[in-house]
Amino acid sequence: MRNLPDDLLLNCLARVSRLHYPILTLVSKRFRSLVASIELYSTRTLLRRTESCLYLCLSFSSIFQFEPPKPRWFTLCQRPTRIPKPSSGRCFRRKLEEKKKKKKPKPIDYLMVSVPTHNFSPRNHTWNEAPSMRMIREYPIASVVDGKMYVLDGLAGPGSLDSIEVFDLKTRMWEDLPSPRAEIFEGSLVLRSLGMNGKLYVCGTGKSMVYEPKEDKWDVVVVEESVKPPFFSSCVVVNNVMYSPMMSEMIHWYDSVGRSWRVLKGLEELPKLPKRCSRVKLVDYGGKIAVLWVKKVRSAVGFGKKRIWCAVIAVERRSSDDEQEEVYGKIEWCHVVLTVPKSCHLLDLLPVKV
Template identity: 50%
Template sequence: MMNGIKSSPCNMPYLPDDLLLNILGRVSRLYYPILSLVSKRFRSLVGSLELYKIRTLLGRRTENCLYLSLRFSYGSNPRWFTLCRRPTRTPSPEPNLKSRWFTSCFRPILTDRTRATSKEEKKLSGNLMVSIPTSNYCPLSGLTCNTIGSYIYMIGGYINGVLSSRVFFLDCRSHTWHEAPSMQVARKSPLVNVLDGKIYVVEGWRGSDYSNLIEIFDPKTQKWEHVPSPSAEMRGRYISKCLVYEEKLYLFGDKNVVYKPKENRWDALGFDMNLWLVSYGSSCVIDNVCYMVFYKRLIWYDSEGRYWRVLKGLEKLPKLRHRRSCIRMVDYGGKIAILWEKKVRVVGSDKKMIWCAEIALERRNAQEIYGKIEWCDVVLTVPKSCSLLEFIAVTI
């Protein structure tokens, strides 16, 4: 009450679109998945390209967003999730605990796993993975992906049981699928990396035609180009891992080679370089340093000494699983985002938890890099039958 005039709260749903877009443009994108639950109108505004034009005009920097792809049963289509942050609020003296809005947005995600104690509840960081609805459908299955800007490119796989050369990409601003130009060759086991703004696709299947080993896609010209293969003396029978490091493309298998795009040249690598160890674990490259998970520890590659060192300062990080299929790590804006599976230790449980952690990095000298855990939490609980496909950082 002010001077006898009763004030009334602002009714957000009835504000004009241009004003709402201006407000939403000032909010971190980490809250957009939660805001899209408010109403169909909010969902439409949050997924509009106009919102990102306004964010640019407002001078907001691009943000790094995490995306996760899961397959819940054999033969089913992948489902996509994105990391969001549960908003904080001042607790109401008499909260409506039965409210659908309260339940979905503010209550800790404790279902489908053991009841947490009050001490555990306090540890919840407020980060969780939420399913994203897409306005259309990507027909590829068994695919591999990588990112350029705000697009996730889906490459290789099958359509109706037939190996396909078609390529699709997800626009992570509007969560809509689009089709890109098809590859020159349908690939059974493509390994995908991005180098100098171009997508390199390498066929990893043993017994493949080496004359069509690699092709690259330039998003600017929307064209695919062929890359000459290494000589018969250099190449091996198969390729298990490819890595972009120091502006070069490394291929690891029973033989190791490196492609130098600026010179358009292949060189053989000896096993003494030790970088080939990335074939045995999940890895990522940040500020020209390669990190990976090896035997439940995070290590980094010392390019001068040509050996791997332990990433220090992570004593409080939960134990990681050794299986590569259960762990993923990516460059998350100069930090490590690592995601892994962990069983629910309850007799008869058919669930498993997906953990995620964000780790800041500090190089103290030539031989020491320390990690600092920014947050670490269970972000999703899924059935044991669920398979971890892709974990990707997108710049939006």
């Protein structure tokens, strides 16, 4: 490895899953430098080896009351495998081989590790500054549809739809979106937006609307109250299917044909999710659902710490005998990825393509 040029090493490292990078930084200073280089991620893009990575943002309260909470970022990685130290003699090797045969292989373990983002590092884990929007928004809501990000004001009335801006991720340019007539909303508040089936859905307390970019047209969508997910509930669209925990300790999916929410089957072994929506996050993790939730740890003196759980669920659509479509989930892994103080709060969970 010492005699290999950096270009060849970068080519090799680019073919390794991003989950192993925190482990590779422990190999040597040279590996640590290469893993942190922007050239590595450029090589991954050229080789088409990009993958979805999870970034978690937590808020940690300061011991000083006058200081605001400090956000910290974490990323998901694979825990290093512990290998027992070898000893001399055939007896040890024989026992080790017998032990391997008897024991079933343990599932891969994952954990969240802290990433240095001090005003953000100039190499990896880097935030790219985009051109400023034309308007300052107090409660911005953003959704991505076909490579474009639509931003509007959340928790606002009809006037918020008069100032929708669109950011093209390729051209890095902002443009205004022709907005619907204010009277269509009839004073209802804008709660959330979603990108699904190549369309932008804007949900309000009264009526909801859909924008079709190809036709450049707005239409009213009639959505029953029973169909709308709770405003503070996490909601994600994976392969044009909407999922939400729905404040019921289970994950539901939205049946667009039957216009109803249905339980995602096949998750009997998934622990019950918290009913409080602020403690659950769902994101699209490369075509799968990544679920992250926070549970308090009860101790002899009460709740002292919090455990952050994470699960990755593969989803599959099936047709039953009565031709009714069902969606099944398969848990790929599920366990605790981080333990934090009770003063810590969950802010956001982001999937990033790198």
